[in-house]
Amino acid sequence: MGALPAPPEGIDMFITLRISTVVLIFLGINSAFSHAMQDETSVEKPSIQLEELPKERIRLRSWIIEGRAIAALPDLNSYLALFPENGALHLLKGEALYALERFEDSASSFSRGVELDPGKLGELFNYGRCLQSLDRYEEALEVFLSMQSRSDTSLQVRGYFGEGLSRQSLGNIEEAKRLYQKALTLNPSFDRARYRLALILLDDSPDEALSMLNRVHISDPLHHGGAYNKALALRNLQRMDDAQKALARYQQILAGRSRIALLKERWAMTPNETSILLELGRVYRSLGVTGESLRWFARAGGLAPNDPEPAIETLRTLILAQRRAEALQLVQRLKSTPLYAAAKDQIEDLLKPPTEEE
Known part of the structure; x- marks a missing residue:
């Protein structure tokens, strides 16, 4: 690998x-x-x-x-x-x-x-x-150095990060490392710098790199580079079973991102087609990104307020995410709408406790 x-x-x-x-x-x-x-x-x-x-x-x-x-x-x-x-x-x-x-x-x-x-x-x-x-790195440096001179900390952070990218592309790895660390000092939650720094540390300090990549994955569960390089860090630590699991997750993310890209290309041209929004919600749900899944279902519901499908998919997502209290609250709200009568059987099936086989 x-x-x-x-x-x-x-x-x-x-x-x-x-x-x-x-x-x-x-x-x-x-x-x-x-x-x-x-x-x-x-x-x-x-x-x-x-x-x-x-x-x-x-x-x-x-x-x-x-x-x-x-x-x-x-x-x-x-x-x-x-x-x-x-x-x-x-x-x-x-x-x-x-x-x-x-x-x-x-x-x-x-x-x-x-x-x-x-x-x-x-x-x-x-x-x-x-x-x-x-490949116009020197011109890019002019932009990033200008950002560093601003009073806004968020601009400074991206300025240091951007300069680090240019320095790394020009072969100055140690200077790039210093700049990524500077960006993280100013904003410890700036995971773009954390990810780049983890890649530099991957061979010599795989433990530290793995810790950084885990933090990146928490904030961005679909970061495919983070998933792959997490597998590589685990391999470097001789944790082969964990590395194989991480690689499988990377392959799942890659397939999911490809599907999402295709759906968003269609959505860009037909933004009011609820079937696309529902499918986007389902894909995100299959990848375990619950918040993003719920956002797409809510969007579909806004476009088609008389269609019970967005509400059913929202309910299914909350139950699969083990957020049953929120699911029950949603059902109570639905009971005062015509949607409940249209989808009563499906809603009751979703609320049934799982069997032992499941």
Whole structure:
């Protein structure tokens, strides 16, 4: 088992969405994909006033955070056609393009945004990460050093972490280690630095690396790099049975993340299709990520308030997570709604105590 290369850091706000044209064609939504990726010169100009832009930026930023960057691009292009000198729009487009791994285009948008609003340079972690993805490490260092000079501790932390990534890529492992430790000193819960530091310690200090990877796994149960390298640390400690279990968990996470990515690609194009939201909840539940599972079921319930399926899946998830008190509270609330009559038999089956065989 060889060391797993550290996976690329996702979009700083939440998660990187990988878009595959082949997958989108296979799913029958290539026309929507083509529309979202349309040429900037051919976009329609919507009717919007300058004072409305802050609200629109919040909306589009939330889409990017949710993994719907591809759906945000047409609106960003339209608004930029109206307001080409608006730096905030260029920066937000840079975030969307970064999430889609279109790094050259992303760097151009970030660069234009900083040109229009130089004061933002020290706030743009993903601009630095984008430059690193293009092997432009020295330019990335300018971004991260600017972040370190800010008064906001969270910006400083990411600045030290980003510089550590650049130093490590340039071969200065000891300096990278120092910078990751500096980031953790400022914010002990900053697991991105903890993970990178664990990889450096993996061979020489597997016990310490394992402790760090366990903490990463607690905060992010689907961190596939953490799962794989936990198996590697256990192997280095000659704990072979535990290493095999950790490797099996890694393979489960990898398959689950692949399924989630496909579902989110579909959801980005059809955000009101409740079947996709329900399936996302089920996949997260199968991976043991209860909170995220419940979030997707709640979202489905909000879109389809008369459909009992989201409530049934929520109830099933709470019971499987051994949160029976919350499950009973949910049932009491359902009894005052038409959903209960529609799903009474299923609800009563779920509430039955498990048999001895189970």
